[in-house]
Amino acid sequence: MRAPIAAAALALLLAAPPAPHGPRVAHVPERAPGPDSAPVRNLGDERLIGANDLARLLDATKFWRGDVRKLELRVHSHRVLLTADNPYVIVDESTVRLPSPVRSLGGELHAPIALIDSLPGDSTVNRLAYDPRGDQVVVLPPGGMVGTPRLIVGEGVTRLVIPADRPQDAAVVARARAHFRLRFAGYFAGVLPDSTRQRPLTGIHLLPAVSGTVLELALSSEAQGFRLVRDVAAKKVTLEFSRVAGEAWESFAPEGPPGPRALRIVVLDPGHGGADAGVTAEGVVEKSLALELAKRLKGEIEHRLHARVFLTREDDRTLDVQQRAEAANRARADVVLSLHFDGGPGTPDGGASALCAPADVGSTAGQLGGMGPGAIVMLPWRDVASRHAVESRALAEAVLSSLELRGMGPTHLIERLPYPLLGVNAPGLLLECATLDSPRDRERVTHDDGLTALARAIVDGLDAYRRND
Amino acid sequence: MLKRVIVGALIVAVLAWAVWRLSAPERAGAPLPARPDSMSTGLRAARLFFAAPSGDSLVSESRDLPESGTLHERVASLIAELVRGPRGTAVGLLPPGTLLLHVYLDDRGLMTLDLSSEFLSGFRGGSTAEGLTIASLVRTLSANVTETRRLQIVCAGEPIPTLGGHLPLDRPLDVQDW
Numbered sequence: 099m100r101a102p103i104a105a106a107a108l109a110l111l112l113a114a115p116p117a118p119h120g121p122r123v124a125h126v127p128e129r130a131p132g133p134d135s136a137p138v139r140n141l142g143d144e145r146l147i148g149a150n151d152l153a154r155l156l157d158a159t160k161f162w163r164g165d166v167r168k169l170e171l172r173v174h175s176h177r178v179l180l181t182a183d184n185p186y187v188i189v190d191e192s193t194v195r196l197p198s199p200v201r202s203l204g205g206e207l208h209a210p211i212a213l214i215d216s217l218p219g220d221s222t223v224n225r226l227a228y229d230p231r232g233d234q235v236v237v238l239p240p241g242g243m244v245g246t247p248r249l250i251v252g253e254g255v256t257r258l259v260i261p262a263d264r265p266q267d268a269a270v271v272a273r274a275r276a277h278f279r280l281r282f283a284g285y286f287a288g289v290l291p292d293s294t295r296q297r298p299l300t301g302i303h304l305l306p307a308v309s310g311t312v313l314e315l316a317l318s319s320e321a322q323g324f325r326l327v328r329d330v331a332a333k334k335v336t337l338e339f340s341r342v343a344g345e346a347w348e349s350f351a352p353e354g355p356p357g358p359r360a361l362r363i364v365v366l367d368p369g370h371g372g373a374d375a376g377v378t379a380e381g382v383v384e385k386s387l388a389l390e391l392a393k394r395l396k397g398e399i400e401h402r403l404h405a406r407v408f409l410t411r412e413d414d415r416t417l418d419v420q421q422r423a424e425a426a427n428r429a430r431a432d433v434v435l436s437l438h439f440d441g442g443p444g445t446p447d448g449g450a451s452a453l454c455a456p457a458d459v460g461s462t463a464g465q466l467g468g469m470g471p472g473a474i475v476m477l478p479w480r481d482v483a484s485r486h487a488v489e490s491r492a493l494a495e496a497v498l499s500s501l502e503l504r505g506m507g508p509t510h511l512i513e514r515l516p517y518p519l520l521g522v523n524a525p526g527l528l529l530e531c532a533t534l535d536s537p538r539d540r541e542r543v544t545h546d547d548g549l550t551a552l553a554r555a556i557v558d559g560l561d562a563y564r565r566n567d
Numbered sequence: 568m569l570k571r572v573i574v575g576a577l578i579v580a581v582l583a584w585a586v587w588r589l590s591a592p593e594r595a596g597a598p599l600p601a602r603p604d605s606m607s608t609g610l611r612a613a614r615l616f617f618a619a620p621s622g623d624s625l626v627s628e629s630r631d632l633p634e635s636g637t638l639h640e641r642v643a644s645l646i647a648e649l650v651r652g653p654r655g656t657a658v659g660l661l662p663p664g665t666l667l668l669h670v671y672l673d674d675r676g677l678m679t680l681d682l683s684s685e686f687l688s689g690f691r692g693g694s695t696a697e698g699l700t701i702a703s704l705v706r707t708l709s710a711n712v713t714e715t716r717r718l719q720i721v722c723a724g725e726p727i728p729t730l731g732g733h734l735p736l737d738r739p740l741d742v743q744d745w
Contacts, residue, residue, distance in 0.1 A: 370732060377692040384692065419728070438733070441693030443658040444622030453694065453733065480737075510623075512698070517729045528733060530694055535622075 134237040138211060138228070144198045145228075146208035147235050149180060155237050156217075156224055169207050174222040180207055189216050211235060229287040241267055241283025244311045251296050258299065258315075258337040261288075265328035267310075268335045271502050271509060272495045273351040275317040278324075279305070279499060280337060281507070286311040298339055308505030323347025351495060352457045352488045354566070359489070361564040364399055364407045365431040367518055368392040369438035369528075372416025377441030379534035382544055385414065388437045391531065391543075394553040395437070402557055403564065405432075423521035433493060433560070434526030436518040439543070440533045448536030449508040450501045452494040454527040456513035457487035482523045483515060489525035492566070497529060497559030504555045506532065506542075529556070609634035614710040615648055616703045617657035622695065625702055626657050627710075638712070642680070643667040645707055660700040662689025668723065676716030677739055678708060684723045687730065694733035701734060705745040717741055 136151030149169050153160050158171040158178070167182040179188035185199040187209070194216040201208045214226040214235060225238040242263025250257040260282075262268060267283035290302055290313075301316035315337075322343040327336040340347050368388040370376035376384030389411070396407040410425040411417055426434045440451065477484065491513070498509040516528035531552055532539040542548040610631040619626045630648060635641040646667045652659030664685035671679045690700070701720075709715045717739040721727060728737050 374732060375692075376732070438694065440695050441691065442622040442695035443618040443660060443699065444620045446622040446695070451694070514698075514734060516694075517733055517735045520735060528694065533693075533695070535693070 134224075135229070135232070135234045138233050138235060139203070139208060140233075141201070141203075141208075144201075145211045145233075146201060146203075147211050147213075148203075149207040149209060151235070152209060152213075155226055155235065167202070173218075176218045176223055178213075178217070180209055182207055185210075187213060187216070190218060192216075227285070227287045229285075230289055231287075236285060236287065238263075238285055238287075239283070239309070241285070241310055244282045244284040244286045244288060246288030247290070247302065247313070249296055249299065254341050256296065256298060256321075256339045258302075258339075260313075260335045260337070261333060262335050263333055265330050265333060265335045268326065268328055269508065270324075270326055271312070271507070272314075272499045273324075273348075274353065274492065274495060275319065275321060275350050276353075277495075277499075278315040278317055278350070279502075280313045280315070280326075280335075281307075281502060282311040282313075282335075283309075284311060286313075298341070305503060307503045312503060317350075321350065323349060351491055354488050354492060357566060359564050359566050360432050361403060361405050361560065363429055363432050364403075364405050364560070365410065365426040365429050365434045365524070365526075366392040366395055366407060367410040367422050367426070367434060367436040369436055369518065371411050371414055374416060377439060377534050379441060379540060382439075382534055382540055384439045384441075384534065387439055387534075387543065387549075389414065391549055391553060392437055394550060395435075395556060398553045398557045399560065403561060419518060419520050422518055426522045426524060426526070431522075431524040431526075433563075434519065434522050434524050435497075435556070436516065436526065436528040438528060438530050440530035441535045442533060446533050446536050447508065448533040448539035449510070450498060450506055450532060451510040451512060451530045452498055452527045453512045453514055453516040453530075454490040454494045455481075455484045455487040455515045455519070457491045480520050481515065482521060483519045483526060485523070486525040490527055493525055493560075493563045494527045496563040497527070497556055500555050500559035500562060501531075501552075504551065506552065506555060531556070613645060613648070614707065615645070615653075616706040616710075617649075617653040618660055618699050618703070620656045620658060622658065622699075625699060625706065626653075627706075628653055628655065628657065630654075638672055639667070639670055641712065642670045642708065645711055646682070649703065649707060660696070660703045662686060662691075664689060672712065672714060676714055677719060678712065678715045678717070679719045679721065680704070680708070681721050681724060687722045687727060690731050692731050694731070697729075697731040697733050700730065701736075701740065702745045705740055705742050709742040715742060 134155055136147055136155055139146045139148065153171050156171060156173050158173045161170040161172065169180045171178040176190055180200045182202045183199050185196045187194045187196055187200065196210045196212050198210050211228050214228065217223060217226065226235050227238050227243050229236050245261030247258050247260045250259060262282055263284050269281050270279070271281045272279035286304060290304060298318040298321035299315060300318055303314055305312040305314050317339065320341050321339045323340040325338045325347055327338065329336065343349065370385040370388065374385065378384070392409050396409065399405050399407050408425065408429045410422045483490065494511050498511060501507060502509050518528055519526050532543045534540050543552060611634045612629050613632045615628050615630055616625045617628060632644050632648065635644055646661070646665065649659070649661045650663060650665050662685050664683065666683040668683055669681040704720065705718050708718060719739040720736050726737060729735055
């Protein structure tokens with residue numbers, strides 16, 4: 099009697115629909131240990147910082163003279179002298195008057211945060227800034243500070259002016275209107291509006307990033323072109339959006355249809371192999387590293403994205419471009435990633451790049467050169483990847499953006515049909531995951547944790563491409 | 568008397584020799600080579616493209632090269648200068664030993680460049696290096712042989728599908744794209 103019941107229960111279990119995917123892993127990139135910071139103490143209208151915190155942030159030595167209630171902070175050849183209940187502070191040879199006196203609270207001196215604007219500005223002293231978002235004082239990174247953006251709406255052109263200590267480090271890292279991303283090397287210590295109704299800018303927010311600042315903007319279709327102006331002398335970056343396209347304006351990324359994309363089958367193509375070693379740098383060989391990365395990626399994709407993954411090679415063998423294309427096409431890939439590690443002349447900074455088929459400004463998904471759906475286009479099979487140029491570009495931006503947010507940049511997108519994608523009938527890209535000639539990159543990817551982090555970052559990018567939200 | 572005859576004969580002989588020496592170019596027919604000078608050699612400024620020290624872009628360098636009569640000589644000297652490398656802090660891109668074997672330029676601006684096998688065997692890899700190497704060739708040749716509209720690179724007489732496995736070279740490259 100029990101046996102049929104057990105069998106029925108088992109049958110029910112087997113017939114049950116698969117459990118839904120677990121909660122979407124937010125995989126917010128883990129920030130590197132953030133900048134050194136200290137909380138601000140609010141006393142009525144006064145914002146104060148404790149002297150002990152101040153000394154810690156400045157990496158200063160403290161000298162206390164209880165008889166006169168003076169605290170001296172010494173940093174290299176500089177000194178700051180605070181006196182209890184006195185608004186006058188000595189900084190080196192200068193006397194600075196603060197808006198309110200230094201207070202003694204709980205046995206510790208507290209100075210108004212206005213003091214940080216009067217500290218010595220040479221490289222021997224940590225540069226401090228007040229971060230209103232966290233109500234704290236932070237030690238700025240070498241990239242300096244990024245301030246509050248200001249929106250200026252004009253006739254035909256909308257400008258977003260962003261104060262930045264190092265405008266030369268600002269770069270556009272994603273060009274889709276819905277996810278337009280601007281990267282800075284500095285720390286964002288400004289304030290963003292909760293919402294904006296000044297079209298074409300419909301939204302702006304801060305993305306979590308391992309280092310630096312990434313602002314993501316949402317733009318309406320009224321924006322036809324953009325331009326990034328870096329003013330080093332004035333320490334500001336101006337992002338201009340035009341309602342009219344033209345030669346003076348850069349174009350946005352072509353857009354595909356909204357909604358999630360299919361990502362059931364992923365083909366990973368570890369670059370080179372066999373007689374073709376690829377780049378070799380300090381004993382690190384590209385073909386081996388690419389294969390190792392592909393194997394890790396396979397596990398990550400299967401686990402997190404529940405997609406089937408095929409590798410064009412699973413060992414060290416020579417494959418020609420036709421064999422790679424056949425493998426991808428036979429698998430009916432939704433996406434093809436050709437995995438490489440770069441090498442370059444000179445002393446490269448490192449970072450990642452992606453090569454994908456060029457998409458015309460007038461292109462939309464599944465079309466070529468702006469031709470409407472249903473149009474018949476003759477295309478050599480060699481160039482079949484060009485059919486998927488719009489999706490390929492979206493894939494490239496999603497993956498590169500993910501690498502950027504995890505401090506694996508700088509990243510570059512190059513719109514050229516890459517050799518390994520000749521004859522591949524699917525969206526795809528050649529991904530140079532890191533630069534082996536860069537000591538920093540090489541060290542990162544040759545560590546076990548580093549390669550795993552790289553795989554996860556790529557999968558995050560694939561997930562963003564799939565969600566297309 | 569005899570002494571006078573001998574002296575006279577010697578004088579006549581010296582004079583005859585001097586006349587012969589002065590009239591030799593007209594008599595011999597073969598012109599004497601002109602003494603080299605900068606006015607007759609001809610130098611022409613050439614623009615060469617190398618990698619920036621950061622390895623992420625190209626920089627140009629101007630160099631005076633002897634003016635060459637034929638297309639082969641012009642292009643060969645450009646290739647030789649690219650192989651020789653930059654004079655400043657820029658970085659050379661063409662592999663050592665790369666030579667020009669043949670060059671053709673048709674009336675529609677298609678230049679076919681046949682480089683020696685060192686071009687392929689000496690390349691050390693990487694898509695950045697590959698892109699810069701190709702761009703260096705395209706820009707140098709199009710800047711100095713202005714009739715060039717497209718460039719087809721072959722190696723030791725054979726078409727090459729790619730230089731390092733990242734960019735296709737099976738088709739002519741449009742100079743506007745580089």
